[in-house]
Amino acid sequence: MAAVAEARGADFPVGMKVLVVDDDPTCLLVLKRMLLDCRYDVTTCPQATRALTMLRENRRGFDVIISDVHMPDMDGFRLLELVGLEMDLPVIMMSADSRTDIVMKGIKHGACDYLIKPVRMEELKNIWQHVVRKKFNENKDHEHSGSLDDTDRNRATNNDNEYASSSVDGGEGSWKSQKKKREKEEDEADMENGDPSSTSKKPRVVWSVELHQQFVNAVNHLGIDKAVPKKILELMNVPGLTRENVASHLQKFRLYLKRIAQHHAGIPHPFVAPASNAKVAPLGGLEFQALAASGQIPPQALAALQDELLGRPTSSLALPGRDPSSLRLAAMKGSKPHGEREIAFGQPIYKSQSNMYGAFPQSSPAVGGLPSFGAWPNNKLGMTDSPSGLGNVSNSQNSNLLLHELQQQPDTLLSGTLHNIDVKPSGIVMPSQSLNTFPASEGIPLNQNPLVIPSQSPSFLASIPPSMKHEPLLASSSPSNSLLGGIDMVNQASTSQPLISTHGGNLPGLMSRSSNAMPSPGISNFQSGNNPYVVNQNAMGASSRPPGVLKTESTDSLSRSYGYIGGGTSVDSGLLSSQTKNPQYGLLQSPNDVTGSWSPSQDIDSYGNTLGQGHPGSTSSNFHSSSVALGKLPDQGRGRNHGFVGKGTCIPSRFAVDEVESPTNNLSHSIGSSGDIGNPDIFGFSGQM
Amino acid sequence: MDYSNLRRQITSMKKSLFDQGYLDEQFNQLEELQDDSSPNFVEEVVALFFKDSSRLLTNIEQALEKYPQDFYRLDSLVHQFKGSGSSIGAVRMKNECSMFKAHCNNRNLEGCRRSLQKMKREHATLKQKLETYFQLLRQVGPRERAVNSWK
Numbered sequence: 081m082a083a084v085a086e087a088r089g090a091d092f093p094v095g096m097k098v099l100v101v102d103d104d105p106t107c108l109l110v111l112k113r114m115l116l117d118c119r120y121d122v123t124t125c126p127q128a129t130r131a132l133t134m135l136r137e138n139r140r141g142f143d144v145i146i147s148d149v150h151m152p153d154m155d156g157f158r159l160l161e162l163v164g165l166e167m168d169l170p171v172i173m174m175s176a177d178s179r180t181d182i183v184m185k186g187i188k189h190g191a192c193d194y195l196i197k198p199v200r201m202e203e204l205k206n207i208w209q210h211v212v213r214k215k216f217n218e219n220k221d222h223e224h225s226g227s228l229d230d231t232d233r234n235r236a237t238n239n240d241n242e243y244a245s246s247s248v249d250g251g252e253g254s255w256k257s258q259k260k261k262r263e264k265e266e267d268e269a270d271m272e273n274g275d276p277s278s279t280s281k282k283p284r285v286v287w288s289v290e291l292h293q294q295f296v297n298a299v300n301h302l303g304i305d306k307a308v309p310k311k312i313l314e315l316m317n318v319p320g321l322t323r324e325n326v327a328s329h330l331q332k333f334r335l336y337l338k339r340i341a342q343h344h345a346g347i348p349h350p351f352v353a354p355a356s357n358a359k360v361a362p363l364g365g366l367e368f369q370a371l372a373a374s375g376q377i378p379p380q381a382l383a384a385l386q387d388e389l390l391g392r393p394t395s396s397l398a399l400p401g402r403d404p405s406s407l408r409l410a411a412m413k414g415s416k417p418h419g420e421r422e423i424a425f426g427q428p429i430y431k432s433q434s435n436m437y438g439a440f441p442q443s444s445p446a447v448g449g450l451p452s453f454g455a456w457p458n459n460k461l462g463m464t465d466s467p468s469g470l471g472n473v474s475n476s477q478n479s480n481l482l483l484h485e486l487q488q489q490p491d492t493l494l495s496g497t498l499h500n501i502d503v504k505p506s507g508i509v510m511p512s513q514s515l516n517t518f519p520a521s522e523g524i525p526l527n528q529n530p531l532v533i534p535s536q537s538p539s540f541l542a543s544i545p546p547s548m549k550h551e552p553l554l555a556s557s558s559p560s561n562s563l564l565g566g567i568d569m570v571n572q573a574s575t576s577q578p579l580i581s582t583h584g585g586n587l588p589g590l591m592s593r594s595s596n597a598m599p600s601p602g603i604s605n606f607q608s609g610n611n612p613y614v615v616n617q618n619a620m621g622a623s624s625r626p627p628g629v630l631k632t633e634s635t636d637s638l639s640r641s642y643g644y645i646g647g648g649t650s651v652d653s654g655l656l657s658s659q660t661k662n663p664q665y666g667l668l669q670s671p672n673d674v675t676g677s678w679s680p681s682q683d684i685d686s687y688g689n690t691l692g693q694g695h696p697g698s699t700s701s702n703f704h705s706s707s708v709a710l711g712k713l714p715d716q717g718r719g720r721n722h723g724f725v726g727k728g729t730c731i732p733s734r735f736a737v738d739e740v741e742s743p744t745n746n747l748s749h750s751i752g753s754s755g756d757i758g759n760p761d762i763f764g765f766s767g768q769m
Numbered sequence: 770m771d772y773s774n775l776r777r778q779i780t781s782m783k784k785s786l787f788d789q790g791y792l793d794e795q796f797n798q799l800e801e802l803q804d805d806s807s808p809n810f811v812e813e814v815v816a817l818f819f820k821d822s823s824r825l826l827t828n829i830e831q832a833l834e835k836y837p838q839d840f841y842r843l844d845s846l847v848h849q850f851k852g853s854g855s856s857i858g859a860v861r862m863k864n865e866c867s868m869f870k871a872h873c874n875n876r877n878l879e880g881c882r883r884s885l886q887k888m889k890r891e892h893a894t895l896k897q898k899l900e901t902y903f904q905l906l907r908q909v910g911p912r913e914r915a916v917n918s919w920k
Contacts, residue, residue, distance in 0.1 A: 103849070104821070104849060104852050104853050104856070105817055105821050106814060106817050106818040106821055106822075106853045106856045106857060107852060107853060107856040109813070109814055109817055110799065110802075110814055110856050110857075113802045113807065113810060113814075114798075114802060117802060148852075150845060150848055150849065150852075175852070176848060176851045176852035176855055176863075177848065197852050197855050197856060198795040198798075198855040198856050198858070200795075200798060201798060201801070201802075
């Protein structure tokens with residue numbers, strides 16, 4: 081340490097602020113002791129969600145984070161991603177698991193380093209390098225790229241060699257080379273864009289929710305393929321923002337989307353299984369937004385998500401996270417009929433609607449954390465790339481669709497998603513602030529529900545079939561639809577009336593966001609709400625949601641689904657309201673519900689896993705399965721917030737798996753009562769789609 | 770008050786723990802962390818470990834008996850156990866955890882059960898041995914202990 085201190089001058093790295101996150105108390109104690117001996121300033125935290133809150137409240141409070149990979153409330157990789165995106169702090173992963181593929185995953189998620197337990201003192205002594213390296217690289221980004229890159233890289237390499245942070249022998253070499261490669265790629269990509277970088281060091285840009293929203297909108301508008309920093313910059317029209325800022329942010333965003341896509345692609349995680357809840361849970365604002373952005377998430381889902389994010393207990397946002405398969409179904413369903421349906425949310429995005437179901441074009445799979453969503457099958461949802469305005473709307477829609485999509489067809493989604501993901505993250509992806517506020521539930525008015533609640537809300541469900549004229553959404557066929565149906569219908573109705581009315585309950589998610597109509601408002605909502613969900617708000621408005629999906633084919637099914645949905649009982653404000661509430665909207669229902677219903681046969685061992693399962697592409701099949709699931713709600717899904725909702729999510733309101741537990745049962749009951757899950761009627765499976 | 774005798778006992782006990790594979794280098798690291806500012810550090814950590822791991826073992830046992838078995842969850846629990854154990858240098862237990870995980874992967878319920886039994890035995894044995902070890906250390910007193918842990 082003395083040598084290190086000397087090398088850096090002053091007392092660095094003495095007093096460097098380290099945050100250690102690990103659910104293992106023994107390990108936490110040992111690490112704390114070791115770090116104290118290194119003369120660092122140590123804070124320990126046994127819960128990832130709490131750590132995230134702490135970080136959000138005090139971004140500058142820490143220099144580096146050390147986090148375990150396996151944690152019950154949140155997947156370590158998810159935390160890693162969130163921290164990287166929101167706070168841009170170096171994160172070191174650690175685990176007793178030394179498998180190369182896991183280490184690789186850590187690197188891909190942006191970990192600065194990966195330590196194998198038991199962690200040795202020598203390894204901890206060197207962690208200050210990561211802090212320095214990161215700062216140096218950032219400055220470099222703003223500076224003239226070129227020779228500096230090489231120098232820095234060499235330096236990094238040398239450091240790595242000397243200090244051998246990674247303890248995995250096999251992985252070490254590969255880790256290092258991966259890291260170098262990544263740095264190199266980053267540098268190169270940065271240079272690609274052509275414009276001469278300014279030579280002066282620029283102050284770090286804080287990507288606020290608002291800014292990010294603008295960014296996402298711009299990207300959506302341009303189309304992910306055409307989104308070059310220069311154009312994005314022009315579209316954003318933010319004074320003081322440089323092309324370099326945009327370029328580096330775009331890069332991160334792409335990586336993020338890719339990761340999400342991979343998640344959706346059903347890349348099985350060994351971790352996912354155990355930490356299923358945790359994994360999905362983190363869906364927090366990021367994911368939500370991303371989902372929204374992608375427009376794949378049906379508005380309702382978005383709303384639900386928003387609610388969740390906002391911390392609304394009732395919101396059943398969990399949906400998104402819960403069961404990708406179900407989501408997909410929902411999405412799928414919705415998309416079908418929708419094609420024409422343009423959710424009249426009043427948002428320009430409607431265009432995407434039709435596609436939405438087809439594929440989530442934008443699947444901006446939000447935050448990588450959403451494994452459950454599975455790939456947002458772009459194709460499936462057919463989310464057209466909505467015009468920028470869409471950004472907001474599409475987001476919600478996308479997210480909804482995504483959700484649906486996810487549920488339904490993991491497979492299709494996957495393929496589609498990748499593309500979509502890139503597309504439009506509609507900003508939801510990461511509003512740095514919004515995320516934070518998530519828990520704080522800024523109070524995004526429930527009414528933000530972009531989902532557009534049909535005016536007839538009260539009788540919504542009941543009258544859906546007839547009243548839903550324009551909403552074919554209620555696609556009966558898809559069970560998920562039915563779940564979503566409620567939501568979708570709302571969208572379909574394109575009335576901005578909050579869904580809540582529909583079921584008599586409040587669909588917090590749905591309803592509230594009145595932002596339907598405006599794409600831009602979305603952003604504003606975004607801001608105000610700080611809710612990551614904000615995005616949804618707008619998005620929801622956009623007709624995105626697969627009107628078709630929700631639509632239950634027959635009134636009967638409607639009612640049935642209605643029942644399924646939770647029979648109108650006052651649904652907790654949260655659409656998703658954790659299971660306790662009537663499932664009402666499939667998506668909205670508590671995650672458990674969602675999961676249960678959605679993931680019919682797939683193993684839903686974990687949120688993410690489900691996705692991987694690759695439901696057969698066929699929608700119908702999905703539906704069936706989902707419908708089946710509805711009734712049955714596979715154990716996994718139930719009662720457990722798979723990922724998204726449940727514990728660990730930063731969303732304060734969290735659906736709280738616990739709460740959900742009971743509802744789930746209810747849900748299942750209701751589902752069952754509404755008719756056998758398998759009953760096509762309920763889900764309108766009979767081909768209404 | 771024959772410290773030299775006690776010290777000999779302590780040294781030999783520690784050596785045997787290492788030789789028999791109960792503990793590894795990590796334990797030494799822990800002892801190195803111990804100093805005047807935290808004179809009972811190792812004992813604290815070990816106590817914390819045994820408390821936490823007992824709970825984990827119970828959870829594992831329960832999870833094993835639940836039907837249908839959730840191997841993912843089992844794997845996750847044992848993984849936690851493994852991480853914990855490795856933090857104090859409990860190498861035998863760590864190895865047994867690896868075996869358990871392998872059985873989990875193969876969904877071999879019987880194998881898991883056997884492994885669990887072994888883990889419990891190792892757990893109990895290590896606990897007892899370390900308790901004796903710390904008792905001896907306490908007898909020699911902090912200063913002597915510091916000298917001892919210096920190895």
